């Protein structure tokens with residue numbers, strides 16, 4: 573295959589979302605003095621946050637909770653585990669978390685190296701991300717990734733969301749790329765991989781966490797970004 577346009581996912585593929593979220597929770601804990609609000613165990617605080625965050629994201633994907641409610645209720649439910657029911661504090665935590673998160677700069681190992689390698693080989697690099705426009709640009713700017721990419725396609729600009737076919741079709745249109753010279757590179761089997769395959773696009777599954785493939789058949793599977801050098 574002679575690929576020319578490489579469409580990357582951002583969160584959990586290049587930008588280490590979990591590491592960045594952990595750092596941000598530490599900021600929230602310290603800056604809002606949660607210890608004085610009854611949250612006396614930081615590790616347990618993180619554990620409970622991740623638990624409620626996962627549940628609320630699942631409810632959001634099923635249309636059972638709005639994006640706005642998801643943002644503060646994951647904090648509120650975490651507070652409740654520490655016998656604090658303050659909605660006001662939960663909303664402050666949510667605001668602080670969302671302000672700080674995009675300033676974090678942890679990337680997966682070899683992110684800059686591989687993007688430089690691909691640029692040097694004259695591949696055209698773009699992003700397709702389900703994140704919000706403003707947030708994703710802040711992440712790219714703060715972690716010095718923006719200059720590698722020509723087009724940044726978000727769910728906001730495309731009016732669609734991975735795995736829906738429309739966001740991939742929109743991406744091809746704005747980049748003037750042909751399907752046969754395009755490939756999606758991402759960490760999410762449903763959104764990135766099955767989504768791309770359904771749109772007729774090849775896909776590289778970036779399997780940082782050794783996940784099961786569950787019957788999905790990516791064109792390529794890698795476990796470290798360095799392995800992209802073998803494909804491209």
Ligand SMILES: [Mg+2]
Nearest residue numbers: 581583584759
């Ligand atoms: Mg991702």
